[in-house]
Amino acid sequence: MSEMIQRRRLLLSMAALPALGLGLAACSDTNAEANAGKPGTDPVTTASVDAPASTGSVDMEKLLEEGALEDKVLGDENAPVTIVEYASMTCSHCATFHVRTYPELKKKYIDTGKVRFIMREFPFDPRAEAGFMLARCSGDNYHAMVDVLFKQQNNWAPVQDAQTALLNISKLAGFSKESFEACLTDQELLTKVRAVRTRGAEEFGIDATPTFFINGKKYSGALSIDEISAVIDGML
Numbered sequence: 001m002s003e004m005i006q007r008r009r010l011l012l013s014m015a016a017l018p019a020l021g022l023g024l025a026a027c028s029d030t031n032a033e034a035n036a037g038k039p040g041t042d043p044v045t046t047a048s049v050d051a052p053a054s055t056g057s058v059d060m061e062k063l064l065e066e067g068a069l070e071d072k073v074l075g076d077e078n079a080p081v082t083i084v085e086y087a088s089m090t091c092s093h094c095a096t097f098h099v100r101t102y103p104e105l106k107k108k109y110i111d112t113g114k115v116r117f118i119m120r121e122f123p124f125d126p127r128a129e130a131g132f133m134l135a136r137c138s139g140d141n142y143h144a145m146v147d148v149l150f151k152q153q154n155n156w157a158p159v160q161d162a163q164t165a166l167l168n169i170s171k172l173a174g175f176s177k178e179s180f181e182a183c184l185t186d187q188e189l190l191t192k193v194r195a196v197r198t199r200g201a202e203e204f205g206i207d208a209t210p211t212f213f214i215n216g217k218k219y220s221g222a223l224s225i226d227e228i229s230a231v232i233d234g235m236l
Contacts, residue, residue, distance in 0.1 A: 027088065052219060052230075052231070054214075055220055057218060058218065063213055068195035071120070074116070074117045075113065076113040081115045084118045085120065089127070093222040094222070101224055115232060121196045122209050123197060134175070137183035
């Protein structure tokens with residue numbers, strides 16, 4: 001068997017591996033756990049709450065420097081607030097944020113020119129890597145693919161045959177079996193996805209997902225729309 005065929009099979013097997021252990025353990029919901037049982041902190045409420053405390057800060061100029069992969073950006077490039085999210089596709093708390101909070105964030109702040117939103121890959125396991133690779137292979141549909149994979153997370157991340165589950169989801173996004181396999185066997189893309197994660201960990205101290213940098217201030221956990229609104233409104 002040639003080295004190229006062996007490498008192809010190895011990469012494609014990523015989606016078949018179980019998303020256990022590190023990926024789930026590293027998924028953080030710091031703010032949600034701290035606010036459990038408190039009024040006005042549920043992700044779907046609109047009650048006024050105090051802004052959560054940041055856990056540090058980074059230099060925005062350094063944060064926005066070009067990395068191994070081009071940033072996927074939504075919103076006005078001149079928006080007064082920039083949010084950079086580091087997430088893992090198999091992280092349940094990341095899915096909670098994207099299903100419950102993100103739609104309101106987009107409607108209230110991104111679509112109105114108040115927030116520029118950047119998503120960055122921080123996969124903790126092979127299945128998360130596969131999900132992000134498929135999103136990257138979606139081109140201009142990157143954010144739409146990310147949203148679908150988060151919404152459908154329970155249908156592919158924990159199942160026995162994730163490869164077939166991901167293929168079925170990808171077909172709805174216009175992938176063929178051939179383009180699906182070509183994407184998941186792209187060694188260069190995989191290397192770059194991993195490089196984004198490495199840079200996040202080494203340069204910005206990311207060790208859990210989701211982690212957000214809002215105008216350089218660091219916040220961890222699945223922020224509710226009330227919490228993230230309190231942070232953003234304080235910067236406008």
